[in-house]
Amino acid sequence: MSDPGLTAQLEPVETAPGSTRKMVLNMGPQHPSTHGVLRILLELDGEIITKAQPDIGFLHTGIEKQAEALGWQQVVTLTDRMDYLANLSNNLAYVLPVERLLGLEIPAKAQWLRVLLCELSRINSHAVWLGTHALDLGAMTVFFYCFREREDILRLFEMFSGQRLMTSYIRIGGVALEPPRGWHAAISKFASGLSDKIDEYEDLLTKNPIFLQRTQGVGHLSLERLLDLGVTGPMIRAAGLAWDIRKSEPYSSYEKFDFDIPTCTESDVFSRFRVRVDEMRQSLRIVNQALEGMPEGPWKADAPKVVLPDREKMKTQMEALIYHFKIVTEGFRVPAGDAYVPVESPRGEIGFFVASDGTSKPLRVFMRTPSFGNLQSLTPLFEGRLIADSIASLGSMDFVLGDVDR
Amino acid sequence: MLADNLKEMPVPAAIEAWDPDAILHSSFEHGETTLWISPDKILPLCAHLKASLQFNRLSGLTAIDLYPQEPRFEVVYLLHSIPANQRLKLKVALPGDNPALPSVTSVWAGADWYEREAFDLFGVTFTGHPDLRRIMLPDYWEGHPLRRDFPTHGHKYSYKDE
Numbered sequence: 001m002s003d004p005g006l007t008a009q010l011e012p013v014e015t016a017p018g019s020t021r022k023m024v025l026n027m028g029p030q031h032p033s034t035h036g037v038l039r040i041l042l043e044l045d046g047e048i049i050t051k052a053q054p055d056i057g058f059l060h061t062g063i064e065k066q067a068e069a070l071g072w073q074q075v076v077t078l079t080d081r082m083d084y085l086a087n088l089s090n091n092l093a094y095v096l097p098v099e100r101l102l103g104l105e106i107p108a109k110a111q112w113l114r115v116l117l118c119e120l121s122r123i124n125s126h127a128v129w130l131g132t133h134a135l136d137l138g139a140m141t142v143f144f145y146c147f148r149e150r151e152d153i154l155r156l157f158e159m160f161s162g163q164r165l166m167t168s169y170i171r172i173g174g175v176a177l178e179p180p181r182g183w184h185a186a187i188s189k190f191a192s193g194l195s196d197k198i199d200e201y202e203d204l205l206t207k208n209p210i211f212l213q214r215t216q217g218v219g220h221l222s223l224e225r226l227l228d229l230g231v232t233g234p235m236i237r238a239a240g241l242a243w244d245i246r247k248s249e250p251y252s253s254y255e256k257f258d259f260d261i262p263t264c265t266e267s268d269v270f271s272r273f274r275v276r277v278d279e280m281r282q283s284l285r286i287v288n289q290a291l292e293g294m295p296e297g298p299w300k301a302d303a304p305k306v307v308l309p310d311r312e313k314m315k316t317q318m319e320a321l322i323y324h325f326k327i328v329t330e331g332f333r334v335p336a337g338d339a340y341v342p343v344e345s346p347r348g349e350i351g352f353f354v355a356s357d358g359t360s361k362p363l364r365v366f367m368r369t370p371s372f373g374n375l376q377s378l379t380p381l382f383e384g385r386l387i388a389d390s391i392a393s394l395g396s397m398d399f400v401l402g403d404v405d406r
Numbered sequence: 407m408l409a410d411n412l413k414e415m416p417v418p419a420a421i422e423a424w425d426p427d428a429i430l431h432s433s434f435e436h437g438e439t440t441l442w443i444s445p446d447k448i449l450p451l452c453a454h455l456k457a458s459l460q461f462n463r464l465s466g467l468t469a470i471d472l473y474p475q476e477p478r479f480e481v482v483y484l485l486h487s488i489p490a491n492q493r494l495k496l497k498v499a500l501p502g503d504n505p506a507l508p509s510v511t512s513v514w515a516g517a518d519w520y521e522r523e524a525f526d527l528f529g530v531t532f533t534g535h536p537d538l539r540r541i542m543l544p545d546y547w548e549g550h551p552l553r554r555d556f557p558t559h560g561h562k563y564s565y566k567d568e
Contacts, residue, residue: 054501231516337436355470364468
């Protein structure tokens, strides 16, 4: 984040012959199409952007610093607040390296529940992206439909965890609560109707000539450039590389699910839209498989020093009471070392580099967030192109500023 | 020097063959390879990893503060090779006084913001970085908040007057 003096660095210079004057335009931090508080300084030569400088940090809340002051289990609540559209992926990305350090065995049911909920949050995140992206480009109807779907998914999350947004449902050692009564029927009902709805939304946009003109051939970047800039997720897949961490480095039993990696080769705004819509269909496939094959058994690990005991056991067994007291007062200790487990979030690679010094609080939690890496492609996507296309390019990156600034 | 369980693995062995002095020590735990690299070798090593060993992505870059231990800082490079589907963790130990490293932005352009973040929050300088400014905090901020001796609560800034 920079003070207003930064504008001085973008002092207009006359370079191109024929042009008389360059203009510096301040976009944001409060701008409807930046979807959060992102400030971009633009230098314009007529309608062409000659320089674009993103300025981030307006939402920096020091989550990584706070994590060092909390116990291992408590950090889960902080991860919800980074990428507020896909909090379950964040929970999972934090929990996996800690479980690796602890050497915990997670029961199959908990793993499948994690997959199920992460895929629902992927559909949720893509639906919000689709609605707001279309709204930016002038197609308002899609927005209302997508938010209806989001509402249904949030109701499912509330059913599981009691919270709509900050679910904190995935915990170290399993999940927070037993799945509620009637969860299977509720998700089945939602999933059965979704396929037709995705087709409908796609039709609303792919048969909309304005949307096509504003997205096709706009915002192209080559695959090499994207990889070099640290971009991950759907933007890479829209450039032609079938790289998905769920396939290449499977976690939480993703290897047991059958799904495809949608790709396009054009690497423009429209291909990113195609990839994300196809990903919603693939997520739906995974949700249906998880509903069909959900294993029976415990939903939390057999690790009394880490996982809180059942209420019933605490009333009958002294050990359970002792463990409960220890976990609530001190937390649990994690063996010294560090671990990094990448996870495919709706936006790309999310991973927590977690370091422990053997105490009950983390030594360091580094959050490698997809939005931060993806936003680095803003400057090459903007420079030398039309200012009218910048809104479409910005939307196609699908970043969440809470995820960028942390 | 390579740990025994790493000698059979192609990438650490290739680095050892490229320059026997580059790796100070190494470990292989929980399926993750970590190599401690000497500070003057990190830039040529990264260039070599990208050019010859297919590490086409810098997944992330950060630091750890081990205060009051000395050497105080550890800069961590999380590397990823998509063609080989492999990950590698490089660490460089730095002293508490004037921690500085050569920037790897010339190898992976994406290192830009990660180095700025480490500079902003830890005070590690990256020489040769094209635009090393604070990224998260305002320019007038004093201190580096992710250092262990920076308090989580009760620092000198007050928001009451704002």
